Amino acid sequence: MMMSFGTPAYDISHLLGGGVLLLSFVLLYQRRLGAVINAFAVQGALLACAAAWQGFVQGAPGLYVTAVIAFGAKAVAIPLALRLLIGRLGLHKAVEPAFGIGASLLAAIGLVGLSVMVVLPITAGGVTPLARVDLTIALSVVLLGMLAMIARRNAISQVIGLLTLENGLILGAVGVTGMPLVVELSTAALVLMVAVVAAVVVFQIRDRLDTLDTSILDRQRGDA
Amino acid sequence: MLTALLLALAGLLVLCPVALLPRTPLGARLGVAVAMTVHGGALLAALAFAGVGLAVLVLGGLPPVALPLAGPMGPLTLAVDGLSAWFLLLLGLAGACSALFALAYEGTAPPRQVAAYPLFLAGMALTLVAADGLTLLLGFEAMSLASWVLVAGQHDQAENRRAARLYLIFAVLAAACLVPAIGVLAGPAGDLSFAAIRETPPQGWRAAMVLALVVAGVAAKAGLVPLHMWLPLAHPVAPSHVSALMSGVMTKMALYVAARLLLDLGGPAQPLWFGVPLVVLGAASAVFGALRANMEEEGKTLLACSTIENVGLVAIGLGLASCFRAGDLSALAALAAGAALLHALNHAVFKTLLFLGMGEVAHGAATRQLDRLGGLIHGMPWTAACVLVGVGAAASLPPLSGFAGEWLLLQALLAAWRLGDMAFQVLIVAVAGLAALAAALAAAAMVRMFGMIFLGRPRTPRSAGAVDGPILARAALLLPAALTVLLGLLPGPMLALGAEAQRVLVQETMEGRARAHVVFVGDGAAAYWPVGVALLLAACGIAVWAAVKRRAPVFGREAPDEPARGPAWDGGFAAPPPHLVCGDPLTQPSAAGLAQPLRRILGQGVLAAHEAVDMPSPGETRAARLEAGFRDPSEAWLLAPLARVRDAAVARAEKLRHLTIRRALMLPFATLVALLLLVAWLEGGM
Amino acid sequence: MTAALTQLLHIALVLCAAPVVVGGVRWLKARMMGRVGAHPLQPWRDLLKLLRKRPVLADNASWISRGAPYVAAAATAAALALVPSFARGMGFAPLSDLVLIAGLLALGRVALALAGLDVGTAFGGLGAAREMSFAALAEPALLLAALCFAILAGTTSLEGIAVTFQDGSVGLRVSLMLALIALCAVGVAENARIPVDNPATHLELTMVHEAMVLEASGRHLALWEAASALKLTLWLALIAAVFLPFGTAPAGFAPLGWLIGAVLWVAKMAVLCLALAAFESAIAKMRVFRVPEFLGAALLLGVLGAILLFVSTRLA
Secondary structure, eight states, rough: OOSSSTSSSHHHHHHHHHHHHHHHHHHHHHHHHHHHHHHHHEEEHHHHHHHHHHHHHHTTTHHHHHHHHHIIIIIIIHHHHHHHHHHHHHHOOOOBSSOOOHHHHHHHHHHHHHHHHHHHHHHHTTTTHOOOHHHHHHHHHHHHHHHHHHHHBHHHHHHHHHHHHHHHHHHHHHTTTTTHHHHHHHHHHHHHHHHHHHHHHHHHHHHSSSSSTTTTHHTSOOOO | HHHHHHHHHHHHHHHHHHSSSOOOOGGGGHHHHHHHHHHHHHHHHHHHHHHHHHHHHHHHHHEEEEEEEEETEEEEEEEHHHHHHHHHHHHHHHHHHHHHHHHHHHOOOOHHHHHHHHHHHHHHHHHHHOOHHHHHHHHHHHHHHHHHHHHHHTTHHHHHHHHHHHHHHHHHHHHHHHHHHHHHTTTTTOOOBHHHHHHSSSOOOHHHHHHHHHHHHHHHHTTTTTOOHHHHHHHHSSOHHHHHIIIIIIHHHHHHHHHIIITTTOOOOGGGGGGHHHHHHHHHHHHHHHHHHHHBHHHHHHHHHHHHHHHHHHHHHHHHHHHHHHHOOOOHHHHHHHHHHHHHHHHHHHHHHHHHHHHHHHHHSSOOOGGOOOOHHHOOOOHHHHHHHHHHHHHTOOOOOHHHHHHHHHHHHHHHGSOHHHHHHHHHHHHHHHHHHHHHHHHHHHHHHHHHHSSSSSSSSSHOOOOOOOOHHHHHEEEEEEEEHHHHHHHHHHHHHHHHHHHHHHHHHOOTTTTTSOOOOSTSSSOOHHHHHHHHHHHHHHHHHHHHHSOOOSSSSSSSTTOOOEOOOOOOOOOTTTTTTTGGGGGGGOHHHTTTTHHHIIIHHHHEEEEEEEOOOTTOOOOEEEEEEOOOHHHIIIIHHHHHHHHHHHHHHHHTOOOOOHHHHHHHHHHHHHHHHHHHHHHHOO | OOOHHHHHHHHHHHHHHHHHHHHHHHHHHHHHOOOOOOOOTHHHHHHHHHHHHHEEEEETTOOOHHHHHHHHHHHHHHHHHHSSSSSSSSSGGGGOHHHHHHHHHHHHHHHHHHHHHHHHOOHHHHHHHHHHHHHHHHHHHHHHHHHHHHHSSSBHHHHHHHHHTTTTTTTTOOOHHHHHHHHHHHHHEEEEEETTTOOTTTOTTTTTTTHHHHOOHHHHHHHHHHHHHHHHHHHHHHHHHOOOOOOOOOOSSHHHHHHHHHHHHHHHHHHHHHHHHHHHSSOOOOGGGGGGHHHHHHHHHHHHHHHHHHHHHHHO
């Protein structure tokens, strides 16, 4: 199938990638944990769609598996788990931004511009336009995930930042033809593990310190 | 035609000493007569300038003429081409309105101010018609010096002295940048005439140096960020008719110098980055000025900040024109140049109108503090109506003149993504957003100003008794108001008229695309039909009125559809006690209160704005107070470090006083040797 | 001739539709919240009733209070006359420029703010200051959305944009999705809808638009209500014209095409009303000083859309 502008193949994958990126912005914009988790779930679902569409376009059935895994884990399981966690812990429903929402959105735009300026020259020649746009968006999502981790004090939203970062990686991986599925699966599993670990840590912190504000951890370093 | 111009210039120069005639023996009557003569002469001269400008634009340029006065590097030469003529027209129109206003009010002004006024006009005119670098500088400095005298006129107050001092410092800075800039432009040949400079346009590092020096000099004189500190201080201090000229015209002279030196003399072969500094500084100035205008609480200061905004918009246009020309998009270059020129003219007219209106307010209500005015629309209907026109134009509302310039500028910005690489495109997106932000902020500032001054209830008894000025002052307001409406309806003919000015800047014109009733952006792109818009608005207005009229019932015979009158509902707030003649001032929005949303949204970040509410505890009878203010960051980031550098330099210089005579002699000797070495190196390098 | 006829039909259509749009959204919201709700034609009845009432002006009201409602209604009506509905090639089509429409809306807004300030009441000033401040962020967002359209269609003329988008050569674009979101956010703020303002309350903390018309009554109030109804219709029609351009009759005399176009336009507007009602029912009013974040996000989405568009034009 042709992979150029104006074809449905290109347009739809572009749209899905853009949707994933947009949800990264939504994540940064939200102030309530519930909304953050919802946005993350929608992002996971969109990612699954993107993977499935790529599977269809590239004729790679392996990507359908990726899509199913992404959907199951990111759109259903992890959000449910996080919701349970919040409910169990009786957490504050508010995200605690380390710096203002407006500032983090501005920084996000800057990061997108940066990834555009990095990816486009590097991938000039050899790669299909679709893959180039895809890589641009993927890198933006990764950077925004990092930003989300930095810009939030709350441990749960930092975990979500990490997970969106991983979404970006998968988005980049599915966009490039011939990416072996193994890598994808291991990445997904790895990050799932990280999520679990993070959750456990959250419990620990909560039991020990009665808060999830990681800035308090600095005082516990004991390197005085 | 040139004779008329020279006569006007000479007349203005003659008027200066006339104004300084000793008057004491003959009493005050003569003083008034002298002042009237001077301002009348200024009016005639301004009309002559406008006439010459118009004639040159229609009939074609005047070739250079050498004056019989010889400068040190050749004769002083004058010429009027399209660009000069356009700005002469601008100067003439604004100058005429200002002189009319001066005739109405400035009869008793002190002689030094009366004398400086014609010199100010003459300096600006000389800047415009100069055909060589020296004449340009001569005119420019005469303008700076005369306006400094006018700013320093009321020097009995400490803040006025501070404003005048700061103004002088920045004027000197501008000169210190422009003199070497012209030197570098002239190059090793040393021929300062524009014709010679055009033959050998600067390239490479010379071009970069010219760019840096001119941008710095122009920014200091036009009030571009970050060299804008003096402008909101100095413009309000001068008498209103001078403030009008300073804000409306003098800033444009600086922009003219930028256009002349960078776009015309810089030559058409400059690369893309040549226009970028003007675009960036322009965008920053536009937003910064408009935002600050929303925070200011003094009428003329507010208008001065709005000037920073508009100067920024014109600078964006000029910079874009340069960029388009570098990218070989000549049609768009003409569009951007036309937008810049048109907005410069429009702004000169409506800013003159607003400043003169503010002068009327100051005469009527004896204050320009927004928190001491209010409700003037009842006592000063003429002023209010004229200022409303200016407010509409400054808020860029269709179909007034401000919107026409803004529309063209935005269209140029919306087309600028065709240029350059990714980084430039991203810059253009940011600039487009900032330009729109500035326009909307300006609208907010203008609504706030008009609302505080003319609407609501009087905040002081003095403002309750304000009345319209004499007939001459009214004419001085009606003239620019009419021009504002006219220029808004006729951007097409004005762009066609300014074709020669555009050709000087970008070697291409809007001809063919700027017609009597419509302005086209380009092939298949958008078009603006100002007359059509005005007719559509009028038709809708009449239709609405007729529809309402048909449904409205008739109440009584004498006042068929007159609304009933009653006390303001005000959310059920209790009526003020009878001893408060002007109502309870505390239930009216204050200047700081109206600025609150923008202060919180943008002011805290950009202007370090702060606010604190002093809330009395329950039972206390004093009123709650909102304390709000802001600090201009350029004060902390630019002026404070400079002051520290000055102090350090002074401390260093103080040490020289304790040198022995041998060491003291060594200093000039070392300087001499160093200069000789420099000469040797330069000569060797040639 | 045909152009004039199309234009007249368009004006008649949108003028009749405007109060129904407001009434329809109110009715849909009421149904979604489990209430019966007033009849969708209620705003029409209110307008006709208000027009018959004699206005009461405050003692110190100036001619601004008397003139501003007419200016605002005329400016909004003029802007609405420029937004295509059921057919192309309307008489005013050459005028239909997005920047001009933004300017006409600004004219209406300034008239409203001045009217709010005219009597010198606390509420009026509060509303005016907020309205102008929010507009300061909404206008650049609108312009950046226009920039996205201008890059794709080469013009800011609404007619040109709609024609380009209708022939489908543009395809599905992320940038357009972002521009749509930005446009919707601006529209919500401009029309004082939830979550920016609550059109149904007169509560100090929520008021922006209503605060400025508190002193208006009789035919003046009718004009303000009409202007706000026209503005809501304008925004929905604008979104329909740009993003749902299908089915619009081409220029020229085509009664059948017009009929189909009109039916489709009504359907599109109904869908948009339903979406607006659902959105408003699902979301809570935000704090006043969260609004800048909301509009700032819209602004940044516009920037993002333009940047992504540059990426794709660079690759094409």
